[in-house]
Amino acid sequence: MADRAQIIENPVNIDIDVSYTLTKKALIHEMKLPDNSVFIGWFANWIERKRPIDVVELAALAKTNNSQPMVFLMFGEAREPLNTVVIDRISELGLEDRVFVMGTRSPIEPYIAACDALISTAENEGLGRTLIEAMLLETPVIATANGGHTEIIIDGVNGRLVPLGNTEAMLQAIAEVVK
Template identity: 45%
Template sequence: MSNGDPRTVVCFPFIGDFIGGSHLSALGLIRNLPRSLFTPLVVLHDTQGPVAELFRREGIDFEPAPVLNRLERAGARDSAAALSVARTLPALVRYLRNRKVAIVHTNDGRAHLVWGLAARLAGSKHLWHHRGDASSFGLRRIAPWLPDRLVAVSKFASPRPGLFSAAAKCSVVHSPFDVMKMVAVEREDARGNVIAAIDCSPDTKLLGYVGTLVERKRPILFVEALAALQRLEPNVEFAGLFFGNALNGLDDAARSRAEALGVGNRIYHMGFRYPSELWIAGLDALLVTAVNEPLGRTLVEAMLLGTPVIASNSGGNPEVIEEGETGMLVRPDDPDEFAKACLKLFSNSVYCRHIVETARSEARARFSIERHVHAITAVYEDLLGTGGMRGAEQVHAHPL
């Protein structure tokens, strides 16, 4: 609060050098926070990077961080990283005090530590929004003592109870999705756009991998699943599309693997596409090959858009998908299982339609922006002492 303004200032710091699902989820929250109660203060360490570009395109105002340090990726116990944090803290503490920030809401590992320490020193409350799995070093060793509250995107992502654990101060809150925006997407138009983009036959089955190409998401497995599909049913015409940027050369690795398996001519690297809804809606199936995924945004988006989902029975996926009802769950790291699931979808239109209709109804009920904002603002109220136990009860009223 500042200058007599009764609204609570909530600071959202981001590094800004990389776009992930956390940025899209945070964007939905920032845009929909009730302005009569909260003033979002978005801060970027990289004001020319992809996150800045995304926020500008979406009309989200932001400010440059008070330090030039972009908090480069480093091990949590790296001495250089510790020195960098120490040098950065004084400027961040002054910034939070000058802007009268009541809550610092962090959304990724680098921001959790640095801005969390700054919040503690500045007298601000700290909400750590955890989107990784429960085995991460930060969640196990730092979250128990640093943040005032913790929000996890799924039960799988939540800390496990123990003598030294953040479990007691953690709530599960689903990521937000613009349900009405999804309703407006025309699948036939979207499919036509995809077909035109890769110049393939209208009868081609379009299978998608949507997300950053990182090892945990198993982009190579996606290629191997397509190769298994070709081997099991040589007559089916299909195309595999990668939507997302790559880390550590995994796009080149995927290309090499595709060539080695004889499906190089069926793979298309589309890069990062925004908004993703227009592309996901054009797919015949979304393959979620990731393992230990806390709660993939694209999985829920596909359900809302009417695209059937085939996902690894791993991580938070089983918390979202009911096998055979709202999607298909297959054995992780098994390309043949993914291929067989694709063939089942292709050959049984009644089964496919049941999954699509059930998934869309379920996702609309569970993942709306309104439910997310309600749950997060209840946590804010609890942090500030304005909601008391009522706020905490509201959060827990929406379990997975």
């Protein structure tokens, strides 16, 4: 069997030592944002199943319903056609000061650590590795109650679960978590 065995490395780095305070301060400086900015991170490659447009709609709702200066950071490979759709929607809603397309960055852990909350809007997500990485970094997680998210998160215990596509519920959970 030794010649047929294959070692599969753990895809989650459990040896992470990143400072929330230092990384958030550095990101605020890089982006020239106010010190009281609340970072909501979304980390995914831009495919339909990940629902990146939901992040833009969430930011629009936050802008009208929330006095907190929430800034939505969208990390990952911005693939077409969703890249154009998302960028156009950000512009249509006047959210250029609220939603930032961050692209792919490596290592990603400092950016996850800099967030006040990490959200996942995905449907039919498998493992949800980003949620686990965020938990290891003590970054609060809010995700859709769909797919593998429900196997990782116990609502109210180690994160929050909200109905798929329900931006109001997502915003309420974010507000509760960052409070």
